Amino acid sequence: MDTEYIRSRIRTIPDFPEMGIQFKDITPLLLDTKANELTLTALQKPFDTFTVDKVVGLESRGFLFGPSLATKFQAGFVPARKKGKLPYKTIQKEYGLEYGKDTLEMHTDAITPGDKVIIHDDLLATGGTAKAATELVLELDGQVVGYSFIIELSFLSGKNQLLKAIPSHSIIQY
Ligand code: AMP
Numbered sequence: 001m002d003t004e005y006i007r008s009r010i011r012t013i014p015d016f017p018e019m020g021i022q023f024k025d026i027t028p029l030l031l032d033t034k035a036n037e038l039t040l041t042a043l044q045k046p047f048d049t050f051t052v053d054k055v056v057g058l059e060s061r062g063f064l065f066g067p068s069l070a071t072k073f074q075a076g077f078v079p080a081r082k083k084g085k086l087p088y089k090t091i092q093k094e095y096g097l098e099y100g101k102d103t104l105e106m107h108t109d110a111i112t113p114g115d116k117v118i119i120h121d122d123l124l125a126t127g128g129t130a131k132a133a134t135e136l137v138l139e140l141d142g143q144v145v146g147y148s149f150i151i152e153l154s155f156l157s158g159k160n161q162l163l164k165a166i167p168s169h170s171i172i173q174y
Pocket of ligand 1: 021022023024025058059060061062096097121122123124125126127128129130158
């Protein structure tokens with residue numbers, strides 16, 4: 001099955017980048033053409049009938065499939081980046097991570113008021129990053145219409161941090 005093929009291309013690295021973290025490494029998936037194609041198709045499918053104006057990808061692994069996913073929707077791609085990386089005017093949100101704390105930024109002109117937005121990342125853990133991205137989109141008067149992840153660490157209940165009425169989809173759950 002497609003999902004099992006994608007799962008077989010994800011490896012778990014224990015104690016990276018810190019003791020106790022089981023790091024889900026998608027680099028074997030990226031090496032594999034079939035896995036790349038299946039992943040992109042599986043990311044798009046749940047939102048097939050949606051109108052999407054922007055896909056917001058979260059630094060850094062949300063940049064791997066984010067632009068291709070945006071192209072599938074005929075939408076623009078918006079990078080949400082860590083503090084100090086974006087050159088133009090930004091808005092910011094601080095957020096907590098499974099390991100540490102950080103600040104997420106977005107360009108002020110990235111979202112046009114009323115834009116329908118899908119927030120995408122490789123992995124949903126505690127949900128802190130996706131929550132910060134949600135707040136940035138809402139601050140620019142965008143409308144979050146979906147959340148899209150390759151992997152969800154269900155035991156961390158990250159979905160609780162996302163907007164309740166909005167569909168969230170992950171291809172693989174651990
Ligand atoms: P969170 O804000 O806790 O949902 O964390 C999500 C972000 O951290 C994503 O950008 C992931 O790439 C990264 N991340 C968190 N935990 C892991 C993990 N166990 N394996 C790989 N990436 C992770």
